[in-house]
Amino acid sequence: MFAAPMQLSVISPARRSTPLSPESPSPTASSAAVDQVDVRGPRFAAWITTAVLVLVLVLSTFQTTAAAVLLAVQAVVFAIGAARGPRKSPYGAFFGHLVAPRLGPTTEREPVAPLKFAQLVGFLFAAVGVLGFALGAPLVGTIATGFALFAAFLNAAFAFCLGCQIYPLVARLRTQSARA
Template sequence: MSNPNPGKPPNGQVDVRGPRFAAWITTAVLALVLVISVFSVPAAAILLAVQAVVFAAGALSGPRRSPYGRIFAALVAPRIGPTSEVEPVAPLRFAQLVGFVFAALGVIGFAAGSPVAGSIFTGFALFAAFLNAAFGICLGCLIYPVAARLLPKSAATATQNP
């Protein structure tokens, strides 16, 4: 989708490069969680819990105000020029919520002494993050229209606010 004002995305939209940047960081963090889990399940649980907080921030405040979104805006965006393509915020917030659920379930698995369960949920989140980072395929965004139809109107409207 083209942006008529290439300087800054309009309200309810974000530069497509920001979520992909965040997905690359997320991919690295989740891959590190899986590697660390081989040596120290508690350390893996802590790192995954930190990533869960990042997902929660993205789901609650939107991609621009999430920790990785702020890094993109401060360090990356000024160096790569104005945006020419934008995407809506609501599906991205939903995708972050899905990431949070998988990360939280992974933390619970690790904390309950089941590194296999923790690794499986981490692997699901890693797969989704990598698809977004490498190929621009946001699984949560693809699921969002179905979820939006199932949610009550007030809840669907709340997820659309940036």
């Protein structure tokens, strides 16, 4: 049902994946200049994140403290992903050690930098959500969680990483401000 939209090329140049040819089966051979990961890992992580954030929203309807705690745990996952990259985040490590070995070889890879930025954006929304729930502003918590959920679901279901789309703009602004 969703196979056709997933075939569309909605990946920005910053996230465009690198197909691996039979001549270069090694991930390091095709990604010597730019650190890259298997595209299936971030999508797997996005599905877990989507489930966690849905649970946060369900919990928030009757127990905002529990929602704040679960969202804080997700914020830590986002922070680890932003600081250490997708391979070393809890969901990425789970994928790399337990899921990826059971799959066929990867045919596409994507750069790590936009993914780390997307995790940072997720962390910021989760942090705002935690503060909202913890400080008695559940509407703020719900809205922030909803934004994070929207972005995670786009990545999981349609391979459209919202943070990765924004990354080239931010990288360009950082480069321009460094020159000034």
